[in-house]
Amino acid sequence: MTALMIINMRNILSVIMLGGIYSLISAILFVVLDAVDVAFTEAAVGAGISTVLFLSAFAITGKHHDLKRRNHFPALLAVLVMGAGLMYSTLDMPAWGDAEAPVHQHVAPRYLEDSYAEVGVPNIVTSVLASYRGFDTLGEVTVVFTALIAVLLLLGAIREDEDQS
Amino acid sequence: MKKNPILRETSHVLIPVILLFALYVQFHGDYGPGGGFQAGVIFASGIILYVLLHGIKKTEKIISLQTTKLLAALGLLIYCAVGVAGMLLGGLFLEYNVLAADPVAGQHWGILFIELGVGITVASVILAVFYAFAKFEK
The missing domain is CATH 1.20.5 (Single alpha-helices involved in coiled-coils or other helix-helix interfaces)
Structure with a gap:
């Protein structure tokens, strides 16, 4: 929703602010997925620092931007084809939360079982x-x-x- | 900054807490979420808040662009030094087990120091980039 707003905005300042909000929402999403470390980074870097850096870059470049509303049909087509391809490929992915998924069979069990004895953290x-x-x-x-x-x-x-x- | 008493007073309360929280994230990263990277970002954001309220000149008297550049290099150097220390003590590069008598204690020391290096580098790099943007003149 926020991303759609960003696309539609024509004022750079509002886009920067909405970008910060978007990062904060992603951070909440990461907390829901139990990835607190990633959520922490996203909230601090995405919502905090990059917004400030964008604002200072905006202060340097100024408000001189020339944005004309144009329709790029080839670009839209490329995005649609790419998106459809990605969605089609998700059909082959293992079920969400499946303990037998390949990603949980590689090194993850070893880290989960042995890391406390080996590293003690x-x-x-x-x-x-x-x-x-x-x-x-x-x-x-x-x-x-x-x-x-x-x-x-x-x-x-x-x-x-x-x-x- | 005389015009905004509310902003000024709130920041005086908040900035020490932000810096303290950054240190907590830095040294509590072993037990809770966080670590050097997040701590560095939070520490830098506390100082950036100070810049936004008091201007860059007043902040540069406390920590200058030159200092941040040196600190950025120092953090990376600490990280590499931990790696080389492992080599000198008979292990491989970045092998922490040999840093102390007990392998687990060695891991603790190694992680503590490299996280410190990461924290210093990240905090000073973000601050230096922010300074570079803020001081840029057309």
Whole structure:
């Protein structure tokens, strides 16, 4: 519903605000699905930080945007075909909450059974992220750091600091 | 900020609580939901709230763009240092079992330090990106 509103909006400020609300609704959805860690991240990053960053980017670029209502029939067709294909492929997925689904047969049982003895951390999400997949998390932190370097280079904040000193 | 007494006073009550909650999420991530990433975001959002209310110049006296850049690198360095420490103590890169006498205690130390590194990097990167946007002049 919120997503439909976003598509129909022509004012960027309202789109940003609705984007925040959309993230908050997704966070609630994640809580319903018992994924509290993901919900936490979605609420903090999606609803909080990205809204603020969008607003500050909006403050830089200003209100000069030229949006004309045009109908892109090829685009609509592509989206419809893609959506129909995705929906058709869900028919092959295992039933919702099925304990025999392939995703529950791979490494998940091992984590659930052995992680407390091996890592000693009650929150299995933390033990998987920080211990079993520590290398992945190192990569994620590096990506975040690289993003900072890219933003600073693009916005010229590094050069500005050198001029002052 | 003299015009908005309600906003100012509410923020004075809220910001310490937000920062404290960030630290709670950081160090309680082993037991409840959360961890370094979420804690960093919450910590940065507390400081961003301060920027929104008091302006960027006043905030930069407390924590400058230069500091956030250094802290972002420091967090990543802590993470890598934990990995290298495991190697020096005879294990593999990022193997925590060798960090203490007991493997489980070693895992605790490893997770604590890498989550600290993640938290520092994420908080300072978000703050630095926000500074870069806020200070940008056309």
